[in-house]
Structures are given as C-alpha cells and as structure tokens.
Amino acid sequence: MKKLTLLSVALFAVLSTGCNQAEEYDFYIDDSDAWHTFIEGENFNSDGLGVYLRGAKSGKLKPVEFEVENGENLTAGQASVTIKYGEYSAEYPITVKKEYHIACVGDSLTAGHYWANESYPTFLGQTVDAKYKVGNFGVNGISITGYGGSFSSTAPNQRYIKQDVYTNCVNYEPDVFAIMLGTNDATEWSKAEPTFTSEYKILLDSFIEQFPRAKFIIMVSPPVVTPNQFGIPNDEIRDYVNPIQRELAEEYGFEKLDLREEFEANPNFATEYLRPNNDNVHFTKAGAQFVAGRVWDIAKEFKL
Numbered sequence: 001m002k003k004l005t006l007l008s009v010a011l012f013a014v015l016s017t018g019c020n021q022a023e024e025y026d027f028y029i030d031d032s033d034a035w036h037t038f039i040e041g042e043n044f045n046s047d048g049l050g051v052y053l054r055g056a057k058s059g060k061l062k063p064v065e066f067e068v069e070n071g072e073n074l075t076a077g078q079a080s081v082t083i084k085y086g087e088y089s090a091e092y093p094i095t096v097k098k099e100y101h102i103a104c105v106g107d108s109l110t111a112g113h114y115w116a117n118e119s120y121p122t123f124l125g126q127t128v129d130a131k132y133k134v135g136n137f138g139v140n141g142i143s144i145t146g147y148g149g150s151f152s153s154t155a156p157n158q159r160y161i162k163q164d165v166y167t168n169c170v171n172y173e174p175d176v177f178a179i180m181l182g183t184n185d186a187t188e189w190s191k192a193e194p195t196f197t198s199e200y201k202i203l204l205d206s207f208i209e210q211f212p213r214a215k216f217i218i219m220v221s222p223p224v225v226t227p228n229q230f231g232i233p234n235d236e237i238r239d240y241v242n243p244i245q246r247e248l249a250e251e252y253g254f255e256k257l258d259l260r261e262e263f264e265a266n267p268n269f270a271t272e273y274l275r276p277n278n279d280n281v282h283f284t285k286a287g288a289q290f291v292a293g294r295v296w297d298i299a300k301e302f303k304l
Contacts, residue, residue, distance in 0.1 A: 024055075024056040024057070025053040025054060025055055025056065025062075026053070026054050026056060027051075027052075027053065027054075027085070027088040027089075027090055028051070028052040028053065028054040028061065029049065029050070029051050029052075029083060029090060029092065030049070030050035030051075030052070031048075031049055031050075031092070033048035033050075033303065034046070034047070034048040034049040034050075034303065035047065035048065035049075035303045035304065036093075036094060036095060036213050036303075036304065037094070037095040037096075037097060037100070037175055037213065037304040038074050038094060038095070038096050038097070039074075039096070039097060039098070039099065039100070039131045040074060040075060040076040040096055040097065040098050041073060041074065042073075042074055043071060043072045043073065043074065044068050044071030044072070044074065044081050044094070046066075046068060046071075047303070048303060049083075049092075050063065051063070051064055051066040051083060051085060052064060053085075053088075064085045065085070066083055066084060066085045067083075067084045067085070068081050068082065068083060068084075069081065069082035069084060070082055074094070074096045075096060076096050076097065076098055077096060078094065078096045079093060079094065079095075080092055080093050080094060081094060095213070097175075099131055099132060099133045100131055100132045100133070100175045100176070100304055101132075101133055101134075101135060101172055101173060101174045101175050101176070102124065102128065102132060102133070102134045102135070102174065102175070102176040102177075102178060102295075102299055103135050103137055103169050103172055103174035103176065103177050103178070104120070104121040104124065104134065104135065104136050104137060104138060104178045104180075104295075105137050105138070105160070105169060105177055105178065105179045105180070105181065106137075106138040106139075106142075106179065106180040106181050106219075107138060107139060107140065107141065107142045107143065107149065107180070107181060107183055107184050108138065108139075108140040108141065108281075108282060109138070109180055109183060109221075109222070109281075109282060109283065110136065110137070110138025110180055111136065111138030111139055111140050112136075112138070112282075112283075112288070113140055113282045114282075115282070115285075116136075118283075118284075118285045118288055119136060119138070119283075119288055120283060120287075120288040120289075120291040120292045120295070121134050121135070121136035121138070121292070122136070122288070122292075123288050123289045123292035123293075124292040124295055124296060126292075127292055127293065127296045128296055128299070128300075129300070132299075135169070135172045135174070137165050137166075137168060137169040137172070138165075139160070139163060139165050141184060142158070142159075142160050142163065142165075142181070142184065143155075143158075143159065143160065143181065143182075143184035143185045143192065144159060144160060144181045144182060144185050144192070144196055144199045144200050144203065145159055145185050145191070145192040145195050145196055145199050146158045146159035146162075147185060147187075147188040147191040147192040148184040148185045148186060148187035148188040148189075148191075148192055149184030149185075149187065150184075152187075152188055152191075155188075155191070156195065156199075159199060160181060160203060161199075161202060161203050161206065166203075170207075170210060173211070174207075174211060174214055175211075175213075175214055175215065175304045176214065176215045176216075176217070176299050176302060176304070177207055177211075177214060177215070177216045177217065178217040178219060178257075178295050178299070179203075179204075179216065179217065179218055179219060180219035180221060180259075181200070181203075181221075182196070182200075182221045182237070182241040182242075182244075182245060183221045183224070183232060183237060183241070183281070184232070185241060186221075186232060186233055186236040186237045186240070186241050187230070187231055187232050187233065187236075189233075189236045189240055189241075193240065196241070196244060197244055197248070200244070200248055201248070204216070204248070204252060213304070215254075215255070215299070215302040215304065216252070216254040216255065217254065217255045217256075217257050217295060217298050217299065218245055218248060218249035218252075218254045218255070218256050218257070219245070219256075219257045219259055219295075220242050220245045220246055220249075220256065220257065220258040220259055220260050220261070221237050221241055221242060221245065221259065221260065222259035222260055222262075222263045222273075222291075223237065223238065223260050223263055223264060223269070224237065224274070224280055224281045225270050225274060225280035225281075226280070227278075227280075228278060228279060228280035228281050229278045229279060229280075230281055232281055237260075238260065242258075242260055246258070255298050257294055257295065257298060259291065259294075262290075262294065263287075269287075272284065272286050272287065273286060273287030273290060274287060
C-alpha cells in the first residue's frame with residue numbers, strides 16, 4: 001500500500017516564552033499532498049506543501065509562512081529546492097522532467113487489437129496537455145495470471161509481469177499508471193481465480209517499489225456481450241473479476257475508473273462502445289474515445 005511521505009528536518013532552536021520557559025522545535029515539512037515532479041521551465045508549485053515548527057515535547061504543529069529558493073525556471077535534472085523560514089532551511093527533493101508519462105497497462109482492450117490506431121491510448125495521446133506523453137503497454141491476449149487469453153497454453157509463465165512489455169513499461173518511467181487487466185483471466189477463471197488477487201498485487205507492488213511517487217488508476221473491466229468470438233464470459237467478469245478490481249483500488253487508495261458502471265449507464269453501450277460482427281469485446285472508436293476522456297478526467301487532477 002502506498003504510504004504518505006513526511007519530511008522532518010532535524011534542525012532545532014530554543015524559543016523563549018513569556019513565562020521564561022523554552023521548548024525545542026524542529027522544522028517539519030508535510031508533503032503528502034504536494035507536487036513532487038515538475039516540467040522543465042516551470043516554477044516550483046508549493047500547493048499542498050505544509051511547513052511547520054513542531055514542538056519537541058508537545059508535538060504541536062505551528063504553521064509558518066515559508067520562502068522557496070531556486071524554485072523558478074526549474075531545470076531538467078534539478079534535484080531540490082530550498083525551503084526557508086527564518087533560521088530554518090531544508091533541501092526539499094523534487095524531480096524535474098521534460099514531460100509527464102502516462103503508461104496504459106493492459107490487454108487488447110488497451111493495445112487496440114486489430115485497431116491500434118483507434119486504441120484508447122491513441123486517443124488519450126491526442127487529448128492530453130502538451131506536457132504529457134502517453135505510452136501504450138497493452139498486449140493482445142495477455143492476463144494477470146497467465147491463464148485465459150491467447151497465452152494460456154504456457155501459463156502462468158505468460159502473465160503480464162513476465163513479458164517484455166512489462167520491462168518496456170518500467171523503462172518508460174511512468175508518472176501515472178492506467179491499468180486495465182482481468183478480462184482475459186475470466187476466460188479460464190477456474191484456473192485464474194486462486195492467484196488472481198495475489199498476482200495483481202505483485203504487479204502493483206512492483207510498480208510502486210520502483211515508482212513510489214507515481215499515481216495509479218485501477219480500471220474496472222468493462223462489460224462484454226456474450227456470446228463473442230473470443231469466448232470471454234461477461235458473467236465471470238461481472239461477478240468475480242470486477243469486485244476484486246474494486247477492492248484492490250480501495251485497499252491501495254488508488255483512483256478507480258469503473259468502466260462496467262459507466263458503460264452500462266449508457267443503454268446503447270453494446271452497439272456504441274463495442275465492436276460488432278460477433279466481436280462484442282473490443283472498443284469501437286467511440287468506445288475508445290470515451291475511455292480516453294475518462295482517463296484524462298482523472299489523470300489531469302493528479303498532483304505528480
């Protein structure tokens with residue numbers, strides 16, 4: 001589970017009171033709701049940054065008005081700015097990049113299947129601000145557990161985390177992960193069920209360990225229409241996969257994008273959002289654009 005980060009700088013001073021008593025204070029910085037990553041040329045954004053004097057004995061926090069040095073026109077590779085209040089100062093660590101990276105992790109619903117140029121990451125890339133870049137790390141037929149999809153003959157060695165696409169995703173150094181996996185696992189749910197939750201957590205924990213400041217969107221797999229040419233059962237996705245995805249989003253404190261609820265809110269989703277001619281699983285252009293728009297609605301609100 002992701003944890004809040006509190007930066008406490010061990011600088012102490014003795015402040016006299018009217019009763020001729022004194023208490024030691026340390027310079028305490030709460031950055032749990034602050035920006036940590038910036039784009040080259042931007043100025044440091046202190047929104048959400050709390051700077052306090054904390055009583056060593058009482059533990060009480062006294063908010064202070066602080067100044068920032070080296071916080072204008074940030075340069076790529078710059079590692080810190082200086083937070084100052086009176087005689088107190090601390091080097092506050094930051095990351096400065098040329099662009100933010102959104103990694104779309106998933107199966108063919110992310111890859112786009114036969115229509116990669118109409119995948120939701122493609123439309124997301126056309127929607128985001130100029131300082132964002134989108135990477136498509138979807139693979140046709142892949143699953144969390146290795147069961148289901150087109151890799152099941154060699155499962156579980158073919159689970160997502162064992163593929164080159166996982167390494168490519170890590171090398172992309174994402175700031176935001178949008179993860180939509182689980183649809184293919186449903187096709188062999190009796191085999192996938194025992195390890196689905198644990199394998200999903202292994203994937204999440206591996207991303208968190210390498211990118212502790214990254215933000216995550218857990219996408220609840222959308223409905224499919226049964227029958228379809230891929231043998232993907234809608235009931236198993238709805239009754240088993242979706243509840244686990246919702247539970248994981250809550251457990252980890254991640255943003256949840258419930259595509260089942262949002263698709264089914266449109267009474268015409270089966271024809272508007274899903275491919276016809278017995279596909280009934282992959283997104284139409286309108287479906288991919290809808291998903292892209294919803295991912296951006298969430299991602300643009302993140303403090304990175």
